[in-house]
Amino acid sequence: MFALWTEADTFLLYWCDPKTNRRDEARPVDNAITVRNLKKTFRLSAKQRKLEHTEARTKIAVDDLSFDVRRGEIYGLLGPNGAGKTTTLRMLAALVKPDAGDAVVKGASVVSDPMEVRRLIGFLTSELKLEEAFSPDYLFDFFSELHHVDAAVRDERKRALFERFGIDRFAQTKVADLSTGMKQKTSLAVSLVHDPGVIIFDEPTNGLDVLTAKTVTDFLAELRSEGKTILLSTHIFSLVEKVCDRAGVIIDGRMVAAGTLPELTGGRSLEDAFFDLYAACAGEAS
Amino acid sequence: MKSNALTIAKKELAKFFSNKVSAVVSIALPGLLIFLMWTVMGDAMGSMFSPDDTKQPVVAVVNEPASIEGLAPQAGIDAVPEAALPDSDEMRKRIERGDVKAFAVFPEGFDRDVAAYDPASGDRAPQVEIYFNSTDPDSAKAFSAFTSLLDAYESSLANRFDVNAGQGAYDVAEERDIAGSVVVSIVPMLLLILLFTSCMSIASESVAGEKERGTMATLLATPIKRRDIALGKVLAVTLIGLAIAASSMLGIFAGLPSIMQGAVDMNVYGPTDYLLLVLVVVSATLLVVVLITMVSALARTTKEAGMYLTPLMIVVMLVGILGMFGGGAKAEFWYYLVPLYNSVQCMIGIFTFDFQPVNVAVCVLSNLVYTGAGVLALQRMFNSERLMFAR
Numbered sequence: 232m233f234a235l236w237t238e239a240d241t242f243l244l245y246w247c248d249p250k251t252n253r254r255d256e257a258r259p260v261d262n263a264i265t266v267r268n269l270k271k272t273f274r275l276s277a278k279q280r281k282l283e284h285t286e287a288r289t290k291i292a293v294d295d296l297s298f299d300v301r302r303g304e305i306y307g308l309l310g311p312n313g314a315g316k317t318t319t320l321r322m323l324a325a326l327v328k329p330d331a332g333d334a335v336v337k338g339a340s341v342v343s344d345p346m347e348v349r350r351l352i353g354f355l356t357s358e359l360k361l362e363e364a365f366s367p368d369y370l371f372d373f374f375s376e377l378h379h380v381d382a383a384v385r386d387e388r389k390r391a392l393f394e395r396f397g398i399d400r401f402a403q404t405k406v407a408d409l410s411t412g413m414k415q416k417t418s419l420a421v422s423l424v425h426d427p428g429v430i431i432f433d434e435p436t437n438g439l440d441v442l443t444a445k446t447v448t449d450f451l452a453e454l455r456s457e458g459k460t461i462l463l464s465t466h467i468f469s470l471v472e473k474v475c476d477r478a479g480v481i482i483d484g485r486m487v488a489a490g491t492l493p494e495l496t497g498g499r500s501l502e503d504a505f506f507d508l509y510a511a512c513a514g515e516a517s
Numbered sequence: 518m519k520s521n522a523l524t525i526a527k528k529e530l531a532k533f534f535s536n537k538v539s540a541v542v543s544i545a546l547p548g549l550l551i552f553l554m555w556t557v558m559g560d561a562m563g564s565m566f567s568p569d570d571t572k573q574p575v576v577a578v579v580n581e582p583a584s585i586e587g588l589a590p591q592a593g594i595d596a597v598p599e600a601a602l603p604d605s606d607e608m609r610k611r612i613e614r615g616d617v618k619a620f621a622v623f624p625e626g627f628d629r630d631v632a633a634y635d636p637a638s639g640d641r642a643p644q645v646e647i648y649f650n651s652t653d654p655d656s657a658k659a660f661s662a663f664t665s666l667l668d669a670y671e672s673s674l675a676n677r678f679d680v681n682a683g684q685g686a687y688d689v690a691e692e693r694d695i696a697g698s699v700v701v702s703i704v705p706m707l708l709l710i711l712l713f714t715s716c717m718s719i720a721s722e723s724v725a726g727e728k729e730r731g732t733m734a735t736l737l738a739t740p741i742k743r744r745d746i747a748l749g750k751v752l753a754v755t756l757i758g759l760a761i762a763a764s765s766m767l768g769i770f771a772g773l774p775s776i777m778q779g780a781v782d783m784n785v786y787g788p789t790d791y792l793l794l795v796l797v798v799v800s801a802t803l804l805v806v807v808l809i810t811m812v813s814a815l816a817r818t819t820k821e822a823g824m825y826l827t828p829l830m831i832v833v834m835l836v837g838i839l840g841m842f843g844g845g846a847k848a849e850f851w852y853y854l855v856p857l858y859n860s861v862q863c864m865i866g867i868f869t870f871d872f873q874p875v876n877v878a879v880c881v882l883s884n885l886v887y888t889g890a891g892v893l894a895l896q897r898m899f900n901s902e903r904l905m906f907a908r
Contacts, residue, residue, distance in 0.1 A: 274903075326738055327902045350740035359738060360731035362528075364535045376524045377739045 263429050263460035264300035264323065268332035269293050271318050271484075292318040294484040295332070300429075300462050300477075305455050307475035308464040309505065315484035316464035317356065320433045323462065324354040336429055350378070353422040356433035360418075363407035367398050367417040370406070371424060378425035385424070392420040396446065412443030419447065430454060432463040436470060448474055468501045480505060482512045521741040525749025526756075529723055533757055543719070544760045547711050548768030555772030563778060567654055574659035576647075577617045582627040584670060592666040594659070596621075602648070612650045618659035619649040631674070693785035697869035699777055704769055705864040706837030708762065708798070709805075709857070713833045715761040716806050720754045721822035724813040728905065737905060747895035751806055751888070758802045766798070786868075793867050793877055800884035801860035805833075807891030808856075814898040836861055846871050853879040856887055 271293040280286065293315040300306040308316045321327045323334050325345035333340055339347035361370055368389070375385040393399040396416040401409055406417065415438075422430070435451070436444040451461055451474050465471060471478050472492065479489035487508050488495055496504040534540045577599035578585070589596035602622050603611070611617045623645055624630065630643045645667060649660035672679075681687050727733035736746060770783045812829060816822035836857045846866030853859040859880040866872030898904050 321906075324738055326734065327906065346740050346742070349738060354738045358731055359735040361735065362532060362732050363730070364532050369531070373524070373528055374739065377521060377741050 261302045262299045262335075263302045264306075264334065264336050264462060266299065266319075266323070266332075266334040267297050269296040269319065269322055269329045269334060270331040271315075271322060271327065272330050273318075291484050293322070293329075296481070296484065296486050297332075298479050298486055298489055300460055302460055303455065303458050304476040305451060305461040305463065305474050307471040307478040308462070308481055309466065309468070309471055309478050309501075310464070310481035311466060311509070314481045316481055317358070317433050318484075319481070320354075320356065320431050320462070320464055323348075324352060324431055325349050326354075350425070351427060351429055353425070353427035353430040355418055355422040355431070355435065357437055358433070361406050361414065361421065364405060366401075366403045366405055367393070367409075367420070368402040370417065370421050374421050375424045380425055388424065388426065389420075392423060395450070396420055412439055415439055415443060416446065419450070427459075429460045429462070432461065434465055435463055436465070436467065468505065472501050480508055482509060487512055521745040522748035522752065525736075525741075525746055526753040529750055529753030530756065533719065533753070543715070544757070545764050547715060547761055548764030548766070551707075551765065551768035552772040555768075555776040559772075559775030559778060562776075569655055572655065574618050574655065574662050575616065576619045576621050576659055576663050577611075578621045578623065580623040580625050580627065581621075582623055584628050584631075585623070585666070588666055588670055592662060592669070594662050594666060602646075608648055609650060612653055612656050615655070618653070618656045619647055619663055621663055622646040622648075693870060696781045696783065696785045697871075699781045700773065700783075700868040701865045702841050703773070704868065705840045705861045706834075707769060708765060708864070709801070709837040709861060710834055711765040712758060712762050712798075712802060713805055713809070713830055715765075716754060716758040716802070716809055717823075717826055717830065719757055720750075720806055720809040721813040721816070721819050721826065723750050723754055724810055725816040725822035726819045728816075729818040733905060737899070742896075743899035744892065744896040746899055747810075747892050751803070751810055751892060751895070754806045754810065755799075755803050758806055759799060762798050762802055766794075790867050790870075793872070794864065796881050797860050797863040797867070797877065800881045800888075801857070803888040804856060804860075804884045804891070807888045807895070811891055811895055811898065814895060814904060833857060840865055845869060846876075848873065848876075850876055850879050853877075854883050856884070859883060 270291070272289050272291050275283070275285070275288055275290055279290075280288070283290075296315070296319060298306075308319065310316050318327070322329050322341060323336065325341045325348040328345075329342065333342045335341075336348045337351050339351060341348050365373070371389045371393075372385065375389075380388070390399075393402055396419065398413065398416055398420060401413055406414060409417065419435075432451075435447050439447065448470065451463070454461055455474075455476075463470075463475075475492070477489070477491050478495060479486050480495070481487070488504075492501065495501065499507075533543075573593055573595050575595045575597060576589075578596045579599045579602050581596060581598055586596065597617070599617075599620065602608075602620060608620055612619070624643050627643055627645075634640070634642055636642070647660055647663055650656040651660075724733070727736070737743075773781050773783060808829060809826060812825050813822040816825050839858065840861035846862050846869060847853075852862050853876045863872065863877050863880045866876065
């Protein structure tokens with residue numbers, strides 16, 4: 232097993248002996264993201280209670296969640312809608328605070344140093360929108376300024392990313408006038424203005440046409456080859472099968488299984504393995 | 518890190534000016550509308566209530582006595598004999614037609630009765646009836662001229678004393694007093710309301726609009742302090758608000774002489790007065806913007822923000838109206854600590870040349886302190902998951 236140590240405000244993960252609980256100094260685990268016992272509860276409004284047919288005033292969105300994402304890998308969080316994937320990613324992006332537990336992104340804690348976490352990561356979710364009144368060119372410059380990216384570096388990065396996604400032809404077009412795919416590509420480019428080492432994508436191919444989805448999927452693989460760490464959430468099995476090195480299955484806010492794809496599937500298809508897990512969880516719940 | 522607030526402010530301004538037509542209309546329209554409306558209204562009122570001075574009033578006189586027949590031409594009245602008084606409809610028609618502007622009816626033997634009348638007897642004095650149409654400026658002028666003629670005739674019969682008969686300037690009011698009394702009854706209220714309504718849509722769009730469209734979350738995901746987001750937004754909306762306030766003030770000041778028929782001369786105010794006014798307006802704008810931004814942060818959509826802001830708008834209007842009936846600027850300094858009301862009091866003081874510098878300083882400083890507190894509150898609101906990500 233491995234365990235988390237805190238030293239001089241940094242988190243260190245080492246393999247440790249379960250009997251003595253001593254860390255093995257020779258075996259540090261190279262994690263980009265370490266999640267330990269994350270918990271998040273939301274208060275439900277009267278309207279939400281009515282919609283969800285429940286009397287409960289609170290809902291546990293994420294319940295004691297722990298997992299790690301190793302440096303340079305693509306980790307997929309797989310789960311049905313409402314499983315807690317987006318809430319988990321929001322906590323990891325330091326947008327919302329966990330009620331309990333902590334997560335460490337490249338040494339920065341989402342609880343004690345959320346600003347540093349935001350500086351270190353690139354975060355993309357369909358819920359984060361771009362101002363429609365601006366062009367991709369303006370938005371790239373604006374977010375670069377917020378990340379204090381040097382103008383020369385910014386221009387070079389913008390040129391490369393815009394060229395990679397074919398945004399260069401629409402660089403001066405208002406976002407409002409772009410297609411859904413081009414908007415998503417612009418969001419992707421903008422989330423990478425500061426060349427982050429860790430990238431968190433919430434449903435990166437959701438709602439995209441097959442061509443744009445392929446561009447995004449290919450780009451994820453490219454980012455991995457550049458040594459970036461990617462954590463993505465999805466409910467699309469094929470995406471996990473195609474790009475993820477490891478994956479975790481979240482159901483009702485809990486991590487019910489995690490590992491490499493062969494470990495998860497045990498020789499079956501990912502879809503079959505997932506539905507077995509889901510059925511087992513539903514059986515436990517009833 | 519201050520530059521982050523400026524970056525946010527620049528972005529807000531760029532967004533506002535991204536539609537240049539809409540931006541120019543938002544800034545220039547309030548002032549332009551006031552100026553045009555007041556100028557047109559002033560002209561219309563002028564032509565409605567001013568008689569034609571080139572025409573001599575014509576009065577139809579029934580039983581015209583010899584005494585009046587001689588005096589009328591000297592008074593510039595064309596008195597024409599009339600056999601009998603027509604009925605009301607006929608009188609109205611003839612006044613409208615313009616051949617006669619008033620009708621005067623003297624009792625028969627008027628000169629004789631007047632000569633024989635003893636005021637001490639307690640008997641009823643001889644009566645003269647003058648019929649006119651008060652809504653017709655020429656008819657009103659004829660009435661006034663004929664009444665003056667009769668007054669002059671009466672005075673010539675038994676003049677014991679005169680009032681203000683000479684050419685002296687009997688009204689000791691200065692032009693600036695007249696201007697002050699008129700300006701305070703309109704400007705503070707109008708300026709405050711215009712400022713609030715103009716900033717309302719821009720600030721609610723800047724906060725509630727961003728939440729509604731999901732662009733606020735994008736901003737919150739960047740490594741900048743919530744305080745910088747709050748400051749940047751307040752700064753940008755304040756600058757736009759000030760541009761609108763400047764346009765409104767120009768419109769008000771340029772249109773006021775027209776609507777007041779030349780009774781107000783805005784040149785009575787000097788550079789110091791205008792400088793103090795700018796200080797008060799700037800601090801009031803900051804406060805108004807911070808209040809609107811805070812209320813907008815509570816809302817999930819711009820529509821909801823509009824709903825939440827309505828009670829605040831009513832309060833602002835009431836504060837503006839209160840200033841109209843306060844009877845001059847308050848002297849006690851604590852009035853200048855009351856948000857919004859302090860700015861109205863300062864404007865009243867400046868416009869009536871009755872301000873105390875310490876009170877203006879208290880007003881401006883307290884507005885700045887309230888704005889600072891508001892920015893801190895906004896920072897907390899931007900940190901609130903419930904407010905920023907509520908559905």
